[in-house]
Amino acid sequence: MTTNNNHTFTIEFDPEFNGRKRAYTGKILHINLTEERFWLDEPADSFYRNLIGGRGFILHYLLSQMPARVDPLGSENLLIFATGLLTGTILPGTGRHAVGAKSPLTGALASSEVGGWWGHELKRAGLDALVIHGQASNPVYLWINKGVVEIRSAQHLWGKLTADTQTQIRDELGDQKIRVAQIGPAGENLVRYASIMHDVNRAAGRSGLGAVMGSKNLKAVAVRGTNFVGIADRGQLKNTLKWITSTYKDSMGWAISYGTPGSVGSNHDAGGTAIRNYLEGEFEGIDELRHENLFPKLITDRDTCSHCAVTCKLVVDYEDRHTKIKGDYGGPEYETIGALGPLCGVGDAVAVAKANELCSAYGLDTISAGGTIAFTMECVEKGLLPDFEFHPKFGDGVALVEAVHAIANREGLGDWMAEGSTRMAARLGEEAQEFIAVARSQELPLHDPRLKNTMGMGYALSATGADHMHNLIDNFANFPESDTCARLQEMGLETPLPLFGISELKVQAFIYETAFKNVLDSSVICHFYPYEYKHLVEALSAARGWTDMTPEEINQIGSRIVTMGRLFLLREGFTHADDRLSSRTNYSLKEGPIAGKTLDEKELAHGIQLYFELMGWDNEGVPSSATLEGLSLLDYAIE
Amino acid sequence: MVRIRVKESLLSSPLKENVPVEKNKRQEITIQVSPNGTVLNTLEHIGISLSRPVVAVINGQSADLGQELKPGDEIYLLPQISGGEQ
Numbered sequence: 001m002t003t004n005n006n007h008t009f010t011i012e013f014d015p016e017f018n019g020r021k022r023a024y025t026g027k028i029l030h031i032n033l034t035e036e037r038f039w040l041d042e043p044a045d046s047f048y049r050n051l052i053g054g055r056g057f058i059l060h061y062l063l064s065q066m067p068a069r070v071d072p073l074g075s076e077n078l079l080i081f082a083t084g085l086l087t088g089t090i091l092p093g094t095g096r097h098a099v100g101a102k103s104p105l106t107g108a109l110a111s112s113e114v115g116g117w118w119g120h121e122l123k124r125a126g127l128d129a130l131v132i133h134g135q136a137s138n139p140v141y142l143w144i145n146k147g148v149v150e151i152r153s154a155q156h157l158w159g160k161l162t163a164d165t166q167t168q169i170r171d172e173l174g175d176q177k178i179r180v181a182q183i184g185p186a187g188e189n190l191v192r193y194a195s196i197m198h199d200v201n202r203a204a205g206r207s208g209l210g211a212v213m214g215s216k217n218l219k220a221v222a223v224r225g226t227n228f229v230g231i232a233d234r235g236q237l238k239n240t241l242k243w244i245t246s247t248y249k250d251s252m253g254w255a256i257s258y259g260t261p262g263s264v265g266s267n268h269d270a271g272g273t274a275i276r277n278y279l280e281g282e283f284e285g286i287d288e289l290r291h292e293n294l295f296p297k298l299i300t301d302r303d304t305c306s307h308c309a310v311t312c313k314l315v316v317d318y319e320d321r322h323t324k325i326k327g328d329y330g331g332p333e334y335e336t337i338g339a340l341g342p343l344c345g346v347g348d349a350v351a352v353a354k355a356n357e358l359c360s361a362y363g364l365d366t367i368s369a370g371g372t373i374a375f376t377m378e379c380v381e382k383g384l385l386p387d388f389e390f391h392p393k394f395g396d397g398v399a400l401v402e403a404v405h406a407i408a409n410r411e412g413l414g415d416w417m418a419e420g421s422t423r424m425a426a427r428l429g430e431e432a433q434e435f436i437a438v439a440r441s442q443e444l445p446l447h448d449p450r451l452k453n454t455m456g457m458g459y460a461l462s463a464t465g466a467d468h469m470h471n472l473i474d475n476f477a478n479f480p481e482s483d484t485c486a487r488l489q490e491m492g493l494e495t496p497l498p499l500f501g502i503s504e505l506k507v508q509a510f511i512y513e514t515a516f517k518n519v520l521d522s523s524v525i526c527h528f529y530p531y532e533y534k535h536l537v538e539a540l541s542a543a544r545g546w547t548d549m550t551p552e553e554i555n556q557i558g559s560r561i562v563t564m565g566r567l568f569l570l571r572e573g574f575t576h577a578d579d580r581l582s583s584r585t586n587y588s589l590k591e592g593p594i595a596g597k598t599l600d601e602k603e604l605a606h607g608i609q610l611y612f613e614l615m616g617w618d619n620e621g622v623p624s625s626a627t628l629e630g631l632s633l634l635d636y637a638i639e
Numbered sequence: 640m641v642r643i644r645v646k647e648s649l650l651s652s653p654l655k656e657n658v659p660v661e662k663n664k665r666q667e668i669t670i671q672v673s674p675n676g677t678v679l680n681t682l683e684h685i686g687i688s689l690s691r692p693v694v695a696v697i698n699g700q701s702a703d704l705g706q707e708l709k710p711g712d713e714i715y716l717l718p719q720i721s722g723g724e725q
Binding site (some may be wrong): 261480500 | 648693
């Protein structure tokens with residue numbers, strides 16, 4: 001069988017799913033691109049209840065079907081697209097899915113959630129998840145159309161930017177409603193922090209999933225589905241829907257008004273956004289990037305995800321004498337503005353928006369791109385890169401845009417930068433090691449651990465490297481009316497908790513929050529909706545009619561997924577010595593709102609040991625047999 | 640006397656009638672109050688209810704919402720979110 005034969009596979013739909021009696025299809029498709037072979041998993045109900053979907057499924061397949069310590073860019077790595085239990089239902093905030101693999105940036109877990117419409121469409125096409133094995137010999141793309149799956153040549157698409165690829169796939173397949181997940185040139189060029197773009201303007205951004213897809217010669221996965229995703233207990237789900245529709249205008253008012261960029265100015269003013277590679281406490285260019293200036297200057301429209309009325313996504317359609325920014329690529333979010341703006345010392349909003357557009361067009365993670373560019377700018381400032389013609393400097397918006405081109409195309413200095421700041425520092429020597437701001441080689445998100453100490457502990461512990469998503473947000477735990485405090489109270493913790501430090505109560509709160517958010521990332525539900533345990537139990541149990549589900553079970557599922565992440569780290573060769581942050585978080589600022597504050601190393605070490613103890617792991621972070629048994633994880637135990 | 644600065648859009652309830660308020664073009668209000676325990680206690684005392692999590696910056700430094708206030712303090716309440724990429 002050859003690619004040119006456009007080999008196809010047909011999925012028989014399960015009558016129970018077609019009869020709308022449950023929210024999962026019961027089908028997980030495996031495709032081996034080397035052998036052009038397809039097969040289906042049809043897991044039992046317990047699989048869905050134990051792991052829910054998303055990250056839970058990703059870890060299951062990585063632990064059970066991928067050998068240990070494989071090359072992340074080799075044929076043995078798996079690339080998994082997984083919907084959640086609630087993906088595709090009518091519930092707002094569920095237009096999401098997760099993508100996972102072994103990360104070429106960190107060597108650890110890559111698991112990134114993405115909004116939009118693609119996951120919704122995959123389930124409507126008949127699949128809960130897609131597991132890609134092997135490597136195609138030539139560029140291909142997958143076409144999943146209402147239960148029929150086809151491998152097609154992508155030779156003519158290789159090298160194209162993401163918007164062009166999406167247009168061409170829709171045109172050649174004759175359906176403008178097709179949803180496309182794809183890599184751009186950055187993924188093809190194996191940039192270690194390349195993203196997988198969905199609908200062109202949404203990224204499974206972190207940890208280099210785009211490079212894994214590129215290594216498999218897989219340009220895109222195009223999906224079209226028409227099935228209706230049902231629910232076991234429609235009346236019960238309507239209760240959750242009623243809670244959302246009656247409260248979201250208040251609880252999500254911030255997102256309705258300005259989306260995440262509404263927080264750029266206030267995060268800066270509170271010391272939460274790192275400036276000039278963590279070296280400064282106040283940014284003189286911040287006013288240009290505040291939403292008060294950003295919106296009238298650049299934002300022309302809004303966008304949203306499946307079944308969500310919030311429209312938190314922004315659209316930048318802009319043209320002046322020097323710069324054109326295409327609205328197809330959406331607009332920058334908070335993390336992106338922080339990483340490409342203040343972190344690089346760039347206060348030019350047009351340059352930041354242009355760099356964001358290019359990251360979407362090439363398929364690059366904006367956080368790691370910004371972190372690596374800021375690191376490079378510091379190296380240039382300190383004279384560590386004399387042999388290159390390209391010398392990006394802090395504050396230079398033109399150089400910022402040029403750097404994105406250079407990274408994606410691996411040109412000159414960009415070839416070094418495409419490896420990420422950790423590998424680049426290793427090439428440059430000891431002095432450069434002081435300039436990196438990473439955990440497990442992944443650049444930190446824009447939540448400065450010098451302000452948010454427990455978030456910093458989460459960066460050090462996460463199986464995905466520095467990650468702000470499944471984490472405790474210190475300032476939310478400090479605010480009595482937050483959804484974080486509401487959830488912690490449901491678990492019996494007294495709130496609010498102190499803003500600073502990693503107290504014993506905050507470690508306990510961290511455990512609850514990471515478990516809860518791992519279930520959100522498996523469901524897969526948007527974190528912006530203020531779910532409490534009672535809402536999540538109501539929604540998840542309605543999906544399949546699991547009437548005896550409890551908040552404690554949500555906690556146990558979350559702990560199971562967190563522990564599977566730990567098992568994956570240990571299996572891939574990580575040890576407790578790797579549960580750390582690079583030294584940049586100890587850099588003490590002389591001015592600004594977090595002047596003199598650092599993440600105390602002793603407090604961090606104490607917090608991590610307490611975390612291990614409370615999780616039932618030994619003092620090296622190895623889960624005990626009793627813990628594994630209690631979480632039904634003995635099948636995944638490592639030798 | 641302490642001075643609290645908060646964006647009007649952050650308020651989820653009207654202020655008590657007897658609270659003196661100054662407004663500016665950035666939809667911020669400035670309220671002068673007497674010291675009364677912590678930031679949270681003071682907000683409660685003057686009837687401020689916030690619609691979103693905030694970080695308090697007191698005299699230019701990020702601070703715990705449970706920090707005790709002293710005369711002359713200037714407090715800036717900054718709304719926070721988490722997440723959002725690309």
